[in-house]
Amino acid sequence: MKSNELAKLAGVTVRTLRHYHAIGLLDEPPRQANGYRDYRPEDLLRVLRIRQLASLGFPLDQVAGMLDELDAERSQHGPRLPADQPTADDILAELDAALQKQIEHLQRQRRVIAHLRTQNLAADFPERAAGALAAMDRLARVADEPGFMGLALSDADQLAMGIAAHLYSEAELAEIERVFNAIVDRDYVDEYRKISRAVNVLPADASAPQRQATVDACVGFLAKLIDCFDPQNWLRADKDYEVLLDRTASESFNSAQIDVSEQIFGEFARILVRRRDGEGDCG
Numbered sequence: 104m105k106s107n108e109l110a111k112l113a114g115v116t117v118r119t120l121r122h123y124h125a126i127g128l129l130d131e132p133p134r135q136a137n138g139y140r141d142y143r144p145e146d147l148l149r150v151l152r153i154r155q156l157a158s159l160g161f162p163l164d165q166v167a168g169m170l171d172e173l174d175a176e177r178s179q180h181g182p183r184l185p186a187d188q189p190t191a192d193d194i195l196a197e198l199d200a201a202l203q204k205q206i207e208h209l210q211r212q213r214r215v216i217a218h219l220r221t222q223n224l225a226a227d228f229p230e231r232a233a234g235a236l237a238a239m240d241r242l243a244r245v246a247d248e249p250g251f252m253g254l255a256l257s258d259a260d261q262l263a264m265g266i267a268a269h270l271y272s273e274a275e276l277a278e279i280e281r282v283f284n285a286i287v288d289r290d291y292v293d294e295y296r297k298i299s300r301a302v303n304v305l306p307a308d309a310s311a312p313q314r315q316a317t318v319d320a321c322v323g324f325l326a327k328l329i330d331c332f333d334p335q336n337w338l339r340a341d342k343d344y345e346v347l348l349d350r351t352a353s354e355s356f357n358s359a360q361i362d363v364s365e366q367i368f369g370e371f372a373r374i375l376v377r378r379r380d381g382e383g384d385c386g
Contacts, residue, residue, distance in 0.1 A: 109142045113150040120150070128153060128167055160202055161194075169194050232268035235276040238283035239264070245287055246296050263351040270344040274333060281331040291327065298324050302364075307357035317363050322370045334375045 110117045123129035129149060132140045149170070156166045172191045189197070215230050224233045268276070286295050298320045305317055325332075341349070353361055 104142045104147070106140050106142065109147050109150065112147055113154060115150060115154060123150070123153065126163060128163060160198055165194065165198075228265075228268045231273050232271070232276050235271075235279040235283075236264075236268060238280045242283045242286055242292070242295070246292050246299070263348045266344065266351070267348055275336050278331065278333050278336055282328055285328055285331050289327075291324070294324055302360060305357070305359050305363060307359050309359040309363075314359060314363050314366070318366045318370060321363075321367045322374070325367070325371050326374060329374065329378060332375065334379045337372055337375050338379070 104112075106117050106120055110120055120129065124131050129146065132142045132146055135141050152170060153163075153166055156169055157163065161169060168189075169191060172188065172194065176191055216226075218224070218230060219226050222233065224230065225236070228236065267279075271279070286292060298317075301317050301320060305313070309317075353364070356364065
């Protein structure tokens with residue numbers, strides 16, 4: 104039979120047959136005088152067997168070995184494959200284990216999708232970031248103020264926090280969620296709004312006393328939330344993405360605001376060092 108006849112009977116395409124020839128899965132049949140391939144019924148059976156194994160999930164590079172093993176197990180007189188060659192049942196068990204892993208992965212994906220849908224969460228951000236993003240959005244709606252802590256309202260902050268949502272660890276995102284929720288839950292919104300405005304209007308030529316007053320106000324505010332911060336997230340070398348995020352967030356700052364931000368971080372880090380062995384959890 105011709106290639107198009109075999110392909111039709113086997114439910115595949117002629118291109119598929121050519122691919123099987125190219126990878127050595129199906130021997131090239133002899134050609135007729137007119138140049139057409141002349142397939143035999145044996146070729147049709149092999150293609151049907153290949154198709155069946157492929158439908159079970161076997162990669163094509165494993166199909167030939169599976170066919171050889173099945174043929175050897177069925178033959179009572181033919182040569183056996185080497186002793187270390189996996190049996191057909193071994194190969195099926197290996198495939199079954201691989202498929203089970205795929206099923207578990209798909210089930211996890213479905214659970215995440217279901218959670219995204221029921222909670223109306225953004226699908227383009229990791230599920231682990233949902234709490235942090237929700238807490239920031241909550242404070243933004245209550246405070247209606249760009250914050251000195253990097254509340255994602257400006258273009259630069261939105262960019263920085265979008266990257267952070269993908270790259271921050273679960274512990275870092277959980278800290279963000281704790282801090283921003285605590286500002287609302289502990290009724291610190293007015294104070295947050297006040298010090299945020301102080302930072303936002305700080306001129307580039309701000310005097311040293313003005314800068315110091317701003318630093319003191321911000322550090323004092325952060326100290327009230329000290330139990331929400333995990334020292335391990337702060338008292339270590341900056342990660343590459345943190346350096347990038349700091350640089351991105353600072354693009355909208357003038358020189359005085361950058362100076363004040365660096366002082367705030369330094370002062371707050373010293374507080375965290377003193378508290379490193381202390382106790383306290385954020386509710």
